Each structure stands twice: as structure tokens, then as C-alpha cells.
Amino acid sequence: MSRTAIVAGQGALPGLVAEALDAPLVYALDGFAPAIPAQTFRLERLVPLLDAMADSDVSRVVFAGAVRRPRLEPEMFDPRTATLVPRFLGAMQSGDDGALRELISIFEEWGFEVAGVDAIRPDLVPGPGVLTGEPSAADRADAARAAEILAVTGPLDIGQGCVVAQGLCLALETLPGTEAMLDFAALHQGLRPDARGAKGVLYKAPKPAQDRRIDLPAIGPDTVAQAARAELAGIAWAAGGVLLLDRKATLAAAEDAGLFLWALE
Structure with a gap:
């Protein structure tokens, strides 16, 4: 067998x-x-x-x-x-x-x-749509900007995530991983041009030429907690290319923290 x-x-x-x-x-x-x-x-x-x-x-x-x-x-x-x-x-x-x-x-x-x-486990890969919260027009622009950045850096095999606020890249994921990236973003919140403007978005996606049988990016309750500590508005990702772990707990954590979760088309 x-x-x-x-x-x-x-x-x-x-x-x-x-x-x-x-x-x-x-x-x-x-x-x-x-x-x-x-x-x-x-x-x-x-x-x-x-x-x-x-x-x-x-x-x-x-x-x-x-x-x-x-x-x-x-x-x-x-x-x-x-x-x-x-x-x-x-x-x-x-x-x-x-x-x-x-x-x-x-x-x-x-x-x-x-x-x-x-x-x-295909159920761990959400299809497109907003799962909770509601990204603003500024958040949507930041997510689009982040997707553009990863499309360029992805072929260099650097990382699978970045943080963008008000159109500026605050942090890019490298070898230390997502938590280190979000810690860095939290330390540099003051670099946002408008303190009362858009807080920023964590965006994750597979690398463009990545073999998706291994090392798909993932999001879970810990990711939400880290994004909340960085005072971001929400988390966005490439629909169909990111694993959502413990969906119920992740959505509950996002709702408690006031963050949106959005799988982009």
C-alpha cells in the first residue's frame, strides 16, 4: 500500500x-x-x-x-x-x-x-474577496503598490512579503522572515508622511516563478497579532497563493484588532 x-x-x-x-x-x-x-x-x-x-x-x-x-x-x-x-x-x-x-x-x-x-488541503487557500473588515481606497492603493514591489523583487528570490503605507515601502521580507519584517515596520511607523493618513498594509504573495509545491506563504493568528503591533490597517495577499491557517481564530483575531483581511484577485 x-x-x-x-x-x-x-x-x-x-x-x-x-x-x-x-x-x-x-x-x-x-x-x-x-x-x-x-x-x-x-x-x-x-x-x-x-x-x-x-x-x-x-x-x-x-x-x-x-x-x-x-x-x-x-x-x-x-x-x-x-x-x-x-x-x-x-x-x-x-x-x-x-x-x-x-x-x-x-x-x-x-x-x-x-x-x-x-x-x-485546498480549503486552506482562500479564493478572492474580503474576509473581514473593509479596506479603504488608500489601503487598496497600498496593497496594489505592495503587489507591484513583490512582482519586481520576487524573481530575485528575496522574500514573500512587504509592508506599504501611503505608497511607501516601510519593510521588505528577507531571510529573517515575516515577524522580523513586521517588527521593523513597527519600529519605523513614524516614517509615514501623514500621521493621520493610511496606516499601511502587509501584503504576501508567492514569488512569481516559485514552485508552489513547497514554501507557500502563510497567514495565521500570529501574523494578525504582529500586524496589529505594527499598527497596520490590515493584511492583503494574492488569492489562491497563500495559506490561511486556523481560519476561525485568524478572522476573530483580525476583527478584535480592527484589521481587514483581503485576498486579492
């Missing part, structure tokens, strides 16, 4: 994916344990992991959850995984998208189908 394996990271997403699968095997990179039980592995021993998956009749793999780039320990490589070192190093010197594309390629070479989270 063929099985599905989850290569899990931190956060709620691995558990949400597991709920939709029949007895999945769950593996987690050492140091990035998910909230559900998982067998840990190290990237330096990737080939033994792939062999173990094949021996367990795994035919499909889905990546779910947050991880950061691990530090590789040369002495820990087994001989077969060591042959992949040039590919690892080349990929890790590129952006996140390049590194993850190489990882997908390796899994596919072992005969595994790599499925996106949206294929397992």
Missing part, C-alpha cells in the same frame, strides 16, 4: 496536513520539531532517509511547516549523501526558492511524487 510522508517543520501546518491523510509518516529536520510526533533526521544523512521512505512504501511527499537553513556538519555526512554536497552547497548559496527547488529535485530522483499543501 502506497503511503504519504510529511516532511514537517514548525508551526500548525503539519498537523493540519496530517488531519487530511490516512496514517501519514512524519519526518522532521533535527531542531525543527513540529507539534505532532515525528521521526527526526539530519540533512547530512538525507540518502538514508530517502531509502527508509522507499522501504516504507512512501510514494508521495508533502513539505509542511517552517524551517530555517540548517548548519551542515561535514563529519556527519554518510558516503552516499556526501556525493550530494556540491548540489547542497550550490543550492544553499542561492535564495530559498533555489534551495527548495533542488530539494524537490532530489526527492523526485528517488521516485517520490512531491505534492503541495494546497493539493492536500
Whole structure:
């Protein structure tokens, strides 16, 4: 019987994916344990992991959850995984998208189908529309400006989010992630030209050429809390390209904070 394996990271997403699968095997990179039980592995021993998956009749793999780039320990490589070192190093010197594309390629070479989270849980990807609140004309202009910015920076494999207020980019997501970006935006609220004008919008979207089977941007209750601390007006994202985690709690948090949530066409 063929099985599905989850290569899990931190956060709620691995558990949400597991709920939709029949007895999945769950593996987690050492140091990035998910909230559900998982067998840990190290990237330096990737080939033994792939062999173990094949021996367990795994035919499909889905990546779910947050991880950061691990530090590789040369002495820990087994001989077969060591042959992949040039590919690892080349990929890790590129952006996140390049590194993850190489990882997908390796899994596919072992005969595994790599499925996106949206294929397992399509209900986590909202269609277009305002989910709560009401963006003003200024908010809509800021969201459009943010989408333009990410369309330009996306091909550079920098990040999947930015904050725009009154037409100005206050913060751009880079390697430290969304929380660091919003912390930066919170520190620099005073840069908005009109203190009584539009507060600003967090906008998230996949990179234009991103392989959407891995690392789709996500929004959840924590994102709402961080946006509220930055005193933004709301959160917007590219409809069909962003995961909405714990929809009920996220909408409730946005309503409590007075933020809008908007999936753009």
C-alpha cells in the first residue's frame, strides 16, 4: 500500500496536513520539531532517509511547516549523501526558492511524487474577496503598490512579503522572515508622511516563478497579532497563493484588532 510522508517543520501546518491523510509518516529536520510526533533526521544523512521512505512504501511527499537553513556538519555526512554536497552547497548559496527547488529535485530522483499543501488541503487557500473588515481606497492603493514591489523583487528570490503605507515601502521580507519584517515596520511607523493618513498594509504573495509545491506563504493568528503591533490597517495577499491557517481564530483575531483581511484577485 502506497503511503504519504510529511516532511514537517514548525508551526500548525503539519498537523493540519496530517488531519487530511490516512496514517501519514512524519519526518522532521533535527531542531525543527513540529507539534505532532515525528521521526527526526539530519540533512547530512538525507540518502538514508530517502531509502527508509522507499522501504516504507512512501510514494508521495508533502513539505509542511517552517524551517530555517540548517548548519551542515561535514563529519556527519554518510558516503552516499556526501556525493550530494556540491548540489547542497550550490543550492544553499542561492535564495530559498533555489534551495527548495533542488530539494524537490532530489526527492523526485528517488521516485517520490512531491505534492503541495494546497493539493492536500485546498480549503486552506482562500479564493478572492474580503474576509473581514473593509479596506479603504488608500489601503487598496497600498496593497496594489505592495503587489507591484513583490512582482519586481520576487524573481530575485528575496522574500514573500512587504509592508506599504501611503505608497511607501516601510519593510521588505528577507531571510529573517515575516515577524522580523513586521517588527521593523513597527519600529519605523513614524516614517509615514501623514500621521493621520493610511496606516499601511502587509501584503504576501508567492514569488512569481516559485514552485508552489513547497514554501507557500502563510497567514495565521500570529501574523494578525504582529500586524496589529505594527499598527497596520490590515493584511492583503494574492488569492489562491497563500495559506490561511486556523481560519476561525485568524478572522476573530483580525476583527478584535480592527484589521481587514483581503485576498486579492
